Amino acid sequence: MSSVVQALASIKKRLVAATIFNALLNGTLIALILAPVFILFGLQWFYALVPAFPYTIYLAFVHAKKVRLAQAEERLPELEWQLRTTEDTLGVENEVVESLHQRVANKINDLHSRYLMDSKKVVHKVGGIAILLILTIVLSVFQVKLIDATNPESVTGLFSKVDGVKDSFIVAADKIKTTFSDRDLYGDEKVADLGNEELNLELKRDESEIDPGKDQGLHNKAFKQQDGAAIPWAVADASYNEDISDEDKAIVKSYFEKLTGDES
Amino acid sequence: MIEMARIKENFDRILDTAGEVVIGQREVIKQVVVAMLCDANVLLEGNPGLAKTLSVRTLAGLMDLKFSRIQGTPDLMPSDITGTYILEERNGKREFKFQPGPLFSNIVLMDEINRATPKTQSALLEAMQEKQVTAGNNTFPLDKPFFVLATQNPLEQTGTYNLPEAQSDRFLLKVLVNYPTPEEEMKIVDRYSEVLQEKVIKPIVSKNALLQLQQLVRKVPVANDIKHYVVDLVTKTRSHKELIEHGASPRASIGLILAAKAHALVEGRDYVNKEDVKIMACPVLRHRIILNFEAERNNFKEDDVVGYLQR
Numbered sequence: 185m186s187s188v189v190q191a192l193a194s195i196k197k198r199l200v201a202a203t204i205f206n207a208l209l210n211g212t213l214i215a216l217i218l219a220p221v222f223i224l225f226g227l228q229w230f231y232a233l234v235p236a237f238p239y240t241i242y243l244a245f246v247h248a249k250k251v252r253l254a255q256a257e258e259r260l261p262e263l264e265w266q267l268r269t270t271e272d273t274l275g276v277e278n279e280v281v282e283s284l285h286q287r288v289a290n291k292i293n294d295l296h297s298r299y300l301m302d303s304k305k306v307v308h309k310v311g312g313i314a315i316l317l318i319l320t321i322v323l324s325v326f327q328v329k330l331i332d333a334t335n336p337e338s339v340t341g342l343f344s345k346v347d348g349v350k351d352s353f354i355v356a357a358d359k360i361k362t363t364f365s366d367r368d369l370y371g372d373e374k375v376a377d378l379g380n381e382e383l384n385l386e387l388k389r390d391e392s393e394i395d396p397g398k399d400q401g402l403h404n405k406a407f408k409q410q411d412g413a414a415i416p417w418a419v420a421d422a423s424y425n426e427d428i429s430d431e432d433k434a435i436v437k438s439y440f441e442k443l444t445g446d447e448s
Numbered sequence: 449m450i451e452m453a454r455i456k457e458n459f460d461r462i463l464d465t466a467g468e469v470v471i472g473q474r475e476v477i478k479q480v481v482v483a484m485l486c487d488a489n490v491l492l493e494g495n496p497g498l499a500k501t502l503s504v505r506t507l508a509g510l511m512d513l514k515f516s517r518i519q520g521t522p523d524l525m526p527s528d529i530t531g532t533y534i535l536e537e538r539n540g541k542r543e544f545k546f547q548p549g550p551l552f553s554n555i556v557l558m559d560e561i562n563r564a565t566p567k568t569q570s571a572l573l574e575a576m577q578e579k580q581v582t583a584g585n586n587t588f589p590l591d592k593p594f595f596v597l598a599t600q601n602p603l604e605q606t607g608t609y610n611l612p613e614a615q616s617d618r619f620l621l622k623v624l625v626n627y628p629t630p631e632e633e634m635k636i637v638d639r640y641s642e643v644l645q646e647k648v649i650k651p652i653v654s655k656n657a658l659l660q661l662q663q664l665v666r667k668v669p670v671a672n673d674i675k676h677y678v679v680d681l682v683t684k685t686r687s688h689k690e691l692i693e694h695g696a697s698p699r700a701s702i703g704l705i706l707a708a709k710a711h712a713l714v715e716g717r718d719y720v721n722k723e724d725v726k727i728m729a730c731p732v733l734r735h736r737i738i739l740n741f742e743a744e745r746n747n748f749k750e751d752d753v754v755g756y757l758q759r
Contacts, residue, residue: 264721265674269670272669272670272671272672276669278667280664280669281669283450283452287718
């Protein structure tokens with residue numbers, strides 16, 4: 185019985201090794217997929233190891249824990265149900281079980297580890313790794329970059345190069361800020377200053393002549409001429425006056441006359 | 449060391465030789481062999497004229513077993529099958545001597561069990577269960593191995609006493625005997641409409657060898673996953689109320705595992721696989737489940753429901 189126990193232990197070890205090898209292949213693939221992307225963004229290729237390495241460790245650990253003999257049976261149809269039956273009957277002693285254990289132990293000892301892996305998939309993965317490796321080397325050697333993520337100006341410069349958009353809203357906002365003054369926006373600087381001031385207004389009821397509860401005939405009331413707060417009013421600055429030449433006025437006038445068919 | 453290849457060879461010879469006598473019922477004979485290896489009884493259901501008796505008689509000859517046939521009739525008494533005491537004179541003295549009935553065989557074919565009275569059915573079922581017969585105050589053990597193959601005619605159910613479900617549960621398998629294919633029927637016509645040449649059947653497996661094989665079947669190992677699969681399947685027959693009124697008992701789980709082991713041995717394997725369980729599921733379960741009205745309304749048979757549960 186010890187030979188079959190050793191045989192089962194060895195096949196489990198080989199399964200775990202195959203699982204770890206698969207995880208390494210997958211991790212390498214991930215790293216080599218990310219490396220060209222990082223190079224194109226102006227970053228070093230080894231930054232791709234940052235996500236790939238923990239992913240590989242996680243894959244290897246999780247899948248190695250889940251290793252079961254059923255997985256080996258999937259790869260080896262001639263041993264279907266025999267490995268699991270052998271494992272489940274390790275403590276049983278009868279002639280049929282011994283015959284099964286002996287046969288399974290012999291088959292496992294003659295087995296090569298490559299039969300525990302899907303060789304087609306492995307070949308495809310290795311091929312993919314080779315192609316991605318060449319791509320990474322080429323991009324790295326020729327320093328091919330789409331944009332340089334380490335330089336912020338190149339990020340904004342990218343926007344200015346887009347056809348149909350002359351200025352980004354950030355650049356445009358800066359331009360507006362530096363080009364126009366308060367005078368351009370509000371006319372007189374004093375109006376802008378006035379607009380920024382806070383005015384405190386207070387109603388003085390006891391200075392008022394009117395007592396709505398007592399007085400009658402308010403419509404005949406003669407109000408004092410001098411009292412009352414001055415009505416604030418604004419005067420437009422002369423700079424707002426139209427400065428259209430007589431020639432231009434004549435053009436506009438004739439245009440409208442034509443539109444209305446000289447009715448006026 | 450067990451030579452599984454040799455065991456398979458012997459079983460193949462049994463099936464091939466039986467196939468030379470009985471045309472077109474290889475699967476039926478194989479299932480009966482499986483039941484015999486499990487030391488269990490079989491319910492055979494099929495229309496008249498499908499070589500049920502011939503199949504069982506042939507198997508008895510191939511396994512060197514004593515065969516007897518009982519025809520179920522409404523006037524059949526229990527003592528007609530178990531045996532009775534008769535008065536015998538010997539050396540001037542008269543004494544009662546027990547005359548064994550047809551139950552004292554290795555293979556008993558009970559034709560149309562549903563036509564016999566419930567009392568006679570009980571006497572037979574007692575023999576099946578206890579492997580002994582009680583007559584008067586005495587108990588007589590039956591010879592080993594002992595099998596009962598009971599047949600039921602699905603036609604002409606008038607005046608019959610259907611086996612209650614509790615009793616049909618005691619049969620390991622219910623085997624359906626179907627009509628042969630046209631090619632097989634041509635061969636049957638050629639053989640039996642011309643000059644009859646009775647084939648001499650020589651035993652391939654002895655009685656003792658059969659007893660040893662019965663012991664061997666119980667030693668065939670089963671993986672835990674297979675046991676879980678069997679228990680899940682039988683449990684589903686109890687929980688699937690949309691189609692099944694009454695499901696199978698744990699006796700069905702035991703029976704299915706045993707039948708799968710015997711099937712694996714007949715195939716020359718020293719382990720059970722899922723195919724063994726799938727093949728034996730219908731014969732083991734079809735007489736242990738009762739379908740509800742909804743299933744019957746949709747014309748589902750027990751085999752359809754068992755097949756559906758296995759998906």
